[in-house]
Amino acid sequence: MIILNLNALDKDANAKQPLIKEEWGRMILRQIMDGYHDFHLHILPKWRQILSDRRLALDPRAIDTYGTVLACAELLVGEQGLVDAGMHQDPTADGVRLDIDMLVETLEAATSADRAEQMPKWQEVIEKIMGAKVDAYKAGERQTVGGIIEALENDQRSDMLIEDARARLALIGLGLREKGKPCRGYALAIPHADDNLNRVFADSEFNHGGWTLALKQAPQTIVPRELSKADKTVKINRLAKTVTLVDLAGYDAWMDSSG
Structure with a gap:
């Protein structure tokens, strides 16, 4: 379906009206x-x-x-x-x-x-996740996934260790792998199926696991393909989940180069 943006017709009675023949x-x-x-x-x-x-x-x-x-x-x-x-x-x-x-x-x-305004579908998924709010508060405000990761990556801060980040991200159904294991930076672990993520994507085309299909379109430097089964299995809320890993260092590098 194609929607056209048309200018309004001139309401002036003397204005020339469009001629449409039957x-x-x-x-x-x-x-x-x-x-x-x-x-x-x-x-x-x-x-x-x-x-x-x-x-x-x-x-x-x-x-x-x-x-x-x-x-x-x-x-x-x-x-x-x-x-x-x-x-x-x-x-x-x-x-x-x-x-x-x-x-x-x-x-x-x-x-x-x-x-x-074009944005790749895989990037839409990552941005949606980064902006999602977690039921964890800082200074009276709910934190976002992106805010938790920023705090973890900030070497000047000591109030966010990887264990803290994992615990908070698990509240929204996400996991986290250490820097360099197996990705260049920290790796955000996104399960292929999760009720919490279904709620995050409920109002989008990526719900019910559609986020995984979109992430497969990302560059290899952001979503690595050649990973072992062990690398793609992460415990989240004590359950072993099959996940897609997003290399956060690769994503930052891609954003810098595309900007």
Whole structure:
């Protein structure tokens, strides 16, 4: 489903109102029916290829969304119609053909805000966990997972040892492995299934263990793959849990480089 943001119509009685003819809907439907074969085999793949240009850095979902809209536009009006609407024509081509370089520049400018807001699913999961509040208080306020880890990593503080951090993180269903064992930094142990984490992700697409699938998409430096069964088994609240380990040092390095 695609939601378009449209400007409000001018309420001025003298303003020119949009003209919509009754037969236009039937014309559009006929164009779609007649052109669907070409749409499926040629037009849609072409737009997906254009939007996959590395300069745009669009994720697969954005490529599908924008690609479908632009392919539908071409299906309805053709490349000539797109040129008439303001897209640049390739001056070196015989006949009507879009200028791909100019098109990519236009798309880059048009999608800049959306691309700036894109966040990988695995990062959404980690940020959701870091912001989750634990039933442990400091100065009268509930601590977050991220706050507990920051306190542990702060060499200037002596009030948060790894045993303290483990006890507090266990309240929300998380575990913790020591620095360098097996990850470069401390490793946050996230169980594949846990009732406490189900509550954290209850209002998101990652509930009922969906967070594990998302974390598998993270870079190897953040979520290492080649681990032994012992490394991936952590005791949390006295129960042995199969977990995904997040290397917190790797995550910090990735955030620094992407920022």
